[in-house]
């Protein structure tokens with residue numbers, strides 16, 4: 001009977017419509033006579049969700065039956081954005097839905113637009129995790145993501161009087177994409193003490209961690225549909241709540257109502273908010289609590305699943321691959337070792353061998369301020385048993401180093417997990433390296449740099465084979481097909497259908513058509529339409545009119561000194577000063593430009609906030625300067641996020657990726673922009689280098705000093721005699737200091753960073769190259785046909801940057817997993 005009654009997916013428009021209406025009427029208890037866009041979104045989402053869930057259940061059953069090795073991707077951030085559109089496209093239901101809702105009186109675009117972004121991440125690292133989930137499912141890999149279910153994602157950015165203000169992002173009001181699993185509840189302990197316990201089988205006195213505070217982890221599951229496959233993987237997010245009931249009834253009954261709720265709140269605080277820092281480590285206790293809470297719950301889950309297979313422990317690494325997305329989940333290494341030795345009574349060496357064969361560690365940054373270091377007293381207090389295990393891991397590691405490199409005391413000091421100082425701190429990256437079998441960087445230059453600099457000693461100790469590169473990638477489903485359907489359709493019409501979305505190297509067929517006049521025209525019309533759409537968005541949100549025929553120059557990413565938005569805005573000021581000097585005749589020859597910025601500053605990052613203020617202030621001056629007459633507009637797009645990126649990315653003529661060489665590990669928006677036919681102005685940094693290699697030097701505008709010269713230049717800034725600022729940059733600084741963009745004091749810190757701050761990010765060294773390269777961009781843009789050739793050729797050569805390629809490399813080189821075979 002059950003089998004006969006099993007839920008079935010709907011097919012076709014009528015059934016879809018019936019499901020939408022049923023959900024609006026019964027699931028939501030709303031009248032269909034006052035169904036607005038929002039109710040229509042809910043109904044549509046719930047209908048699509050039903051089909052997704054059926055696939056999801058089948059996938060999970062099938063994967064369990066197949067009993068293959070699984071991948072677990074541990075990430076504190078999953079920057080998912082919206083789900084509905086992606087779910088419809090991946091399951092092939094979008095046309096059905098479009099027609100279905102249209103007959104009900106709605107536009108699918110309006111419905112899609114109702115959804116709140118799932119913004120559980122800061123930037124590149126979190127979005128990479130989301131792209132990887134899409135690829136894992138699309139390629140049929142049995143994979144789970146594990147993360148935290150933050151009640152508040154990254155804050156909403158508002159621009160008030162030109163300055164950033166932060167507003168909480170409460171996104172869970174209506175979230176049809178998650179399924180609470182109240183039966184998957186795991187007790188997690190903090191604090192407490194370690195006491196001697198009974199003897200184990202080998203006669204050693206056991207260490208017992210006890211008496212701590214207990215918090216419960218509740219699983220929330222999110223289905224992750226692959227594109228054009230039934231495979232629907234699982235993203236499991238943990239939410240914290242107090243263990244054992246909502247209230248302390250003792251306190252409650254004695255009248256201490258507030259006290260009874262306080263414990264509840266303390267527990268719930270753990271998963272309450274995403275830390276909004278990107279590339280900066282603040283070392284806060286709550287953050288460490290988040291990390292352990294999530295890691296412990298995830299490992300408990302993974303170990304429990306393994307135990308159900310009744311295999312011997314030594315087969316654990318044949319069934320389980322765990323990838324650490326940066327050092328944030330490094331405690332997983334310690335926790336698994338603890339489970340093995342304290343709970344499963346395994347000897348240390350046997351346990352450690354399993355642990356190290358299980359984990360892989362991905363490094364995403366070389367910036368010293370982003371490398372996690374936890375204070376020893378903090379860890380001692382919160383996780384006393386883990387600290388002991390870390391000391392043992394470190395001791396055995398240092399002993400092995402001593403055997404290999406006898407009497408090198410300084411080497412031992414350098415590679416120790418424990419860094420001396422007051423207080424002592426734990427270097428989490430070192431622990432991650434020691435506890436993993438592979439360590440990878442995210443672009444070639446970055447992987448080379450970590451081997452040559454921050455992890456050099458570890459290459460000497462472990463050998464070079466432990467270190468590898470997997471260049472990042474992006475999912476072409478969301479970043480081309482979903483964000484830019486017209487371009488995707490045009491490409492499909494030339495390369496023989498939509499197979500390129502599953503094998504992006506098929507784009508190379510496009511090169512045949514670079515000489516095709518009508519194709520080129522259509523190509524450029526699609527770009528213009530994307531610019532018109534962005535211009536409309538800008539008009540609707542800022543009231544500023546921008547000319548869609550001007551050159552759209554876009555830099556959207558987190559605001560950070562190393563990413564050098566300051567260099568961009570200084571360049572804009574320089575351009576403005578030149579335009580002001582010109583005669584009307586000279587002005588007529590200029591290429592009109594719209595400089596578009598977007599991105600959030602970490603709330604405590606004062607310099608980044610000053611840079612935002614300078615951008616908005618320049619906009620205020622330039623946009624209303626009638627003399628300039630539309631030759632230059634400066635726009636700051638408020639609250640840049642994934643769904644806004646989907647509007648912005650298709651609309652660039654040129655995008656900026658101008659980090660100081662050697663600082664941007666990879667960058668991924670660079671790939672998104674090029675895949676959408678935009679060109680790049682950028683430094684020789686991160687994935688820009690590989691993009692150049694793939695698309696050809698003639699198709700990218702490179703500028704600035706190379707990574708290999710950065711150290712020398714910094715040294716010169718600090719110790720060189722008579723360091724003079726680049727005269728063009730001097731002129732810009734003078735204009736700022738003359739108060740042309742508001743009170744000069746507002747920017748004194750920013751100017752000081754270039755002078756008495758020794759210009760750490762080398763703006764002064766790269767500025768004239770930057771300005772000259774922007775002139776080349778103008779020249780190139782005057783030749784629209786040549787520009788179109790560059791654009792098409794670049795897209796044709798972008799196949800390498802699919803996240804599918806990256807995931808296949810991880811699967812082969814690091815995880816040793818195979819895709820699941822599904823019955824036809």
Ligand code: 26V
Nearest residue numbers: 124125277279280281364442664665666667668
């Ligand atoms: C670090 C920290 C430190 C502790 C507090 C919160 C926090 C949040 C995030 C991070 C990690 C920053 C590293 C990161 O996002 N790296 C970026 O990773 C991208 C994907 O690999 C890469 O494309 C970017 O170049 C890189 O900056």
